[in-house]
Amino acid sequence: MKACARGSVVAERERAVPRAAGVVRPTHPHAEGGRRRSRPARAGEPAPARLRSTLHPGAWWLWAIGLGTAATRTTNPLLLGLLIAASGYVVATHRSPTPWARSYTAFVKLALAVLLVRVLFAVALGSPIPGTHTLFTLPEIPLPQWAQGIRLGGRVTAEAVVFAAYDGLKLATLLICVGAANALASPTRLLKSLPGALYETGVAVVVALTFAPHLIADVQRLRAARRLRGRPDRGVRGLLQIGLPVLEGALERSVALAAAMESRGYGRTAEVPARVRRTTAALTLGGLLGVCAGTYGLLTAEGGTYGLPVLLAGVVAALAGLRLGGRRSPRTRYRPDPWGPRAWLVTGSGAAVAALLTFASVRDPQALRPGVVPLVAPALPLWPAAAVLLALLPAFVPREHA
Template sequence: MRSCGQSCRGDGARCQRSGTRQASASDPTPLPPKPRAPLHPGAWWLWALALGTAATRTTNPLLLALLIATSAYVVATCRQNTPWSRSYNAFVKLALAVILIRLTFAILLGSPIPGTHTLLALPEIPLPDWAQGIRIGGRVHAEGIVFALYDALRLATLLICVGAANALANPTRLLKCLPGALYEMGVAVVVALTFAPNLIADVQRLRAARRLRGRPDNGIRGLVQVGLPVLEGALERSVALAAAMDARGYGRTTDVPPAVRRTTTALTLGGLLGVCAGTYGVLTAEGGTYGLPVLLTGLTGALIGLRLGGRRATRTRYRPDPWDARAWLVTASGAAVAALLFTAAATNPTALEPGVIPLTAPTLPLWPAAAILLGLLPAAIVPTPKEPS
């Protein structure tokens, strides 16, 4: 601050000559705004799984493309600059590979859909009588290719939605939020997830060191000479991890009555079986009547079993992730998309599943498309993380 050459009072009064306000020791220093807590990772998974469930109710390529665009926009807007956030691109490549493989099988092995529009005729390999119904080569019809494309695009959309959850949710924080009954499994998953990256880093470090010393790092000899230090480092990390877990009381449990243990096991296993059967019923057209009740019953039983099983674990969470209003809104937006797509599939199935016999161009139904746009709500309520300065 420029000085006017005169002595001024240090009480924050204005300078008599320059008219500027002098800094005062009593003026409070403005504190930087407190950053908001990140969104609960479970909310991202529930949102993404709801979008994937909505994708299973339609084969309309326009609606599936809209679901992909919705997940891509939310990922581009809300993901952080972290290693796991780059997994979305890998899931997109996997989805493209699924589409390519499905179309290749439809061309080479044929399709169960009969057709009248022949695209090309491949040489057909004759098969024995016991392989009736299977062919290799032959005529390739447009109807079969379109049917395979619709089916592959639905699976690709489901994979991309799962990739969005992986890119948005912190896996370490997600495992930390597991209930007490799954504490041991969560720790095992954390150890397994951290083993591969450490192993790759050790291999790269040792190969770079060998190249700097002028020693070979390829071939059988290089592999053996690099592999032994890598295994030695992995053993040392395992021993250090076991010592750290033992020092922190890992595996310590409390005694519960035998009746509670048996009830917990029955509820958990029965609930998981009900979830599997209910999910199959929801995803198939034949089980539309019993799928949802069985799924809800199994989910309730599994949650009660996990709640009872959590009594054995005596541990506390450091800085637990809050489930706030934003988490409820994100979860509700995905659930609304899934519920509205289920309703549309029941009321207007022809719009969500365009026919291939005869071939017809798919149309975009308005209100199912508007329902999918509800999935964009996380981009508006979850702030974009800013880079640290």
């Protein structure tokens, strides 16, 4: 027993000597200097997922904003349909099995509801668009003298319905583009990428954007559970019995989120000099006013000369204000998302679509905004349609891996 004890003590001393002397033992027979060497990848074997760079979430939002900007420049249903198809195809190729990725279907349903409501309003309340093709006539309700210009019922023309459908389809396309960005970009990663000055605002926006996906996931989970138990999950009764558990889960999630934010020091700011605070406020406010004035100048014919310089000066001032405002946020980023070539490609495709359709709306407005009086079938302009197809470039970008 004494020999065994003495041997264990000697062995322990021998193991402790290299540590005290600063010598590191190899942890693997094939390792050198105490560091494990990675095995080289075989031919045809994919690289480890952790070595692949992930796509910056801001690139998806900039791509979607570019598509939404392009949608505001046209009412041609063929071009709007191409924008919807392009965004849907990119979502289908890059959507991940996450709760926020399921919200795309909800945004599509919301877009269809907006389109239907816009047409119903034109039918019920009338439209200022004159027309000669009468579809049907509704009973008209007389209104008082002070409500002139508004009517309830009356003659419904094909021109008014088509004009309302074009207008509603443009708004529906905007909603679908926002849904595509919400389905592709991770809200938590997007929050990490925001500047320090916008961190608190970004938290509020991200929480608001993630509310709908989690709510949809809770409803789907509860409906599946009720179907397995043989209980109704549709109709007013099913909705009432599902609504209470969904509300309870939302409240529990809110309490957990508040506790997590409190434990991570949310809302704490660093002390900065008063001079820096005043300079930050002046630059940010002046920059935002410059952006508004420059945008207004670009949208009007009289401000075409000063619009672009004022816009650029406002952007520079706002960015400088955000840079200075970031000093109040004493936080660091753990493994920040890199902005690589793939992010530039995704962002550039959306910006190219927006720029080309904006140019086309100035060069050939009749093709991008087809008239309804007289009522004619919309034509597909070739080069604006080819410009919309640039939105499909992100579909050919390799899918990211976590």
